[in-house]
Amino acid sequence: MTLTRSKPSGYVPALDGIRTLALFIVIFHHMGYRFGAPVLFPGASGFDIFMVLSGYLMTGQLLREYERTGTIKIKRFWLRRELRLLPSMWMLMFGTCIAVFLWDTERLLQTLRAAAFNAAYLTNWAIVLKLENMHYFAHLWSLSQQAQYYLFWPVVLLWNLKRRYIMGDILPLCLAMILALVSWMWRINLANRGIEYGRIYFSLDAHLDPLAWGSALAVWLHWKGNTWCRQRWVSWFAAVVAFGVAVYYFLPLDRTGYLCFGGTAVMCATAVVLADVHHNPYSMLRPLLSWAPLVSIGRISYSIMLWHWIIIMVLVRSSASILMLQIATVMLSVLIGLVMFYIVEQPSQRLKERWT
Numbered sequence: 001m002t003l004t005r006s007k008p009s010g011y012v013p014a015l016d017g018i019r020t021l022a023l024f025i026v027i028f029h030h031m032g033y034r035f036g037a038p039v040l041f042p043g044a045s046g047f048d049i050f051m052v053l054s055g056y057l058m059t060g061q062l063l064r065e066y067e068r069t070g071t072i073k074i075k076r077f078w079l080r081r082e083l084r085l086l087p088s089m090w091m092l093m094f095g096t097c098i099a100v101f102l103w104d105t106e107r108l109l110q111t112l113r114a115a116a117f118n119a120a121y122l123t124n125w126a127i128v129l130k131l132e133n134m135h136y137f138a139h140l141w142s143l144s145q146q147a148q149y150y151l152f153w154p155v156v157l158l159w160n161l162k163r164r165y166i167m168g169d170i171l172p173l174c175l176a177m178i179l180a181l182v183s184w185m186w187r188i189n190l191a192n193r194g195i196e197y198g199r200i201y202f203s204l205d206a207h208l209d210p211l212a213w214g215s216a217l218a219v220w221l222h223w224k225g226n227t228w229c230r231q232r233w234v235s236w237f238a239a240v241v242a243f244g245v246a247v248y249y250f251l252p253l254d255r256t257g258y259l260c261f262g263g264t265a266v267m268c269a270t271a272v273v274l275a276d277v278h279h280n281p282y283s284m285l286r287p288l289l290s291w292a293p294l295v296s297i298g299r300i301s302y303s304i305m306l307w308h309w310i311i312i313m314v315l316v317r318s319s320a321s322i323l324m325l326q327i328a329t330v331m332l333s334v335l336i337g338l339v340m341f342y343i344v345e346q347p348s349q350r351l352k353e354r355w356t
Contacts, residue, residue: 014277015053016298017289018270022049023301027308030139031329034312037322042258044201045249045266047142048210052270054146055214059176062154063222072158081150083352085143085302088344092306093118096136111136121147124202139309141202148204149211157215173219180212184264191259200259210267217271221279229275231282238276239284241269297334303345304337311336 029043058081066072093115100111114134117126124141126132134141160172187206190199200206221229228234245266277286297304311332315325 012278012286013295013298014283014286014289015057015274016296016301017291017294018049018053018273018277019298019301020294021289022046022053023297023305025049026139026305027330027333028326030309030312031326034316035322035325037326042249042255042262044258044263048263048266049270051142051146051210052214052217052267053274055149055211056218056271056274057214058150059153059157059215059218060222062157063218066158066161067222072154072161074154074158077154078150079355080352083348083355087348087351088303088306088340089118089140089143091340091344092310093137096310100136107135118144124148124204127202128199136310136313139305145202145204145207146211149208153211153215170223173216173223176212176216176219180209180216183207183209183212188260191256197255197259209264210270213267213271214274217275221275229279231280234276234280235282235284238273238280241272242285245269300334300337300341300345303340304333307336307340308333 023046025046026043029039029046031037032039033043062072062077065077097108097111097115100108104111110133113132114123114126114137117123117132117134118137118140121144123134123137123144125144126134127138127141156175157172160175163171183206187200187209190206248262248265273285276283277289280286308329311329315328315332318325320328
């Protein structure tokens with residue numbers, strides 16, 4: 001059994017459309033949480049969608065490199081990832097610390113300590129262990145969680161790929177699925193024991209499954225090829241799954257329900273939609289997710305994700321109506337995200353290509 005590479009389809013705009021939907025799920029949840037507006041969907045699902053997509057794309061990149069060169073240059077992978085993420089994140093931390101120094105001095109030391117945790121990619125554990133009030137940087141927990149996952153996953157993946165003679169190419173797939181299932185079962189166990197929500201959701205051990213499900217999808221497509229998902233019935237199935245997730249957002253489900261079952265349903269649905277829009281020429285969702293405004297926002301979604309929480313934390317002090325605060329948050333987030341994309345993200349992207 002040999003690893004069969006599914007032909008790369010190049011840039012797929014629909015993936016940026018998925019990023020946009022996940023982004024606005026998170027933003028509207030955060031606005032509801034801070035502004036007191038009604039929240040129709042769990043913001044946690046937005047982060048889960050992002051992480052399934054991340055696991056899928058990063059693992060696919062690693063597998064293609066192994067096919068091409070016979071190895072994975074792990075240090076190069078880490079360097080490329082940091083050159084992609086760090087400049088924008090450091091700009092956020094620097095700008096926030098300067099603003100706090102000027103207008104919120106009493107929080108300065110707390111903000112500096114929080115920035116140190118974030119720089120070390122330990123934001124999630126600082127929240128879980130209550131080591132520091134992350135306040136302005138609390139929304140960056142997912143970057144820490146991803147960094148911790150990618151610290152070990154490329155190493156484990158390479159080790160397994162080098163030892164395919166043991167179980168064939170199914171070994172990396174089994175490993176990714178075992179990681180996802182064990183993390184899910186552990187989360188259910190913790191939730192049923194009444195463990196605090198923050199301990200469960202922000203910790204890597206109980207919440208690495210969205211990344212692992214994305215990795216499993218990437219391995220499966222490379223192992224089996226993408227022929228199976230290039231069929232009309234897959235398009236209909238993905239559309240039904242997407243509709244089911246949309247309906248789910250309007251159902252009354254508490255945090256325990258989401259942790260135990262709702263979250264995993266969203267993760268698996270995201271994997272199905274990813275396979276459909278990325279590889280299926282008959283996809284009904286791809287044209288919808290390729291709508292130009294969705295794609296445009298998706299391209300700058302990283303910068304918007306970084307800055308929207310800071311904007312919310314500033315605007316929450318205003319006495320304006322909830323609707324005006326929401327409109328201002330979205331407009332400012334997109335505007336600042338656009339500026340940061342051009343002055344920070346694009347130069348760092350060129351630097352990444354030059355150095356690696």
